[in-house]
Structure formats: structure tokens, C-alpha cells
Amino acid sequence: MAGLADSWKHDAAAAYLATLQARQLSLEAVGERLIIPPGHTPAEVELVRMLKSELIALLNQDVERL
Numbered sequence: 001m002a003g004l005a006d007s008w009k010h011d012a013a014a015a016y017l018a019t020l021q022a023r024q025l026s027l028e029a030v031g032e033r034l035i036i037p038p039g040h041t042p043a044e045v046e047l048v049r050m051l052k053s054e055l056i057a058l059l060n061q062d063v064e065r066l
Contacts, residue, residue, distance in 0.1 A: 013054035016047065029059040 020027055028035040034055060036048055
């Protein structure tokens, strides 16, 4: 079982992606780069940077399911 320290970033990344989807926006991963939709505040960009590896993993997981 993953502890809180291991899971909070994953949970935050999943919530961020769900929020984007609700706003009909998407985050795109190209290799190890993330393409952030326009309109993000500096704080949101920093959040994406902090969660980069988790976001890429989730996006790749979604692609593998297709």
C-alpha cells in the first residue's frame, strides 16, 4: 500500500487532469515535455512543473488504454 508521501502527487495530478477535462482543455505530453493549454496562471504552471513526472505517467497510461 502506498503511503501518503507516495500518493499525494499522483492524486493531485489526477485531480488536475480531471479539472482540465471538465473545462474542456487537455494537457499534452510529447516525450518528456508537457504542452500546457493557454490561460494558465504562473502558479498553475508551477504546479504542472511540480507534478510533471506524475502527469506524464498518467497521460501515458491513458494512451496505452486506447
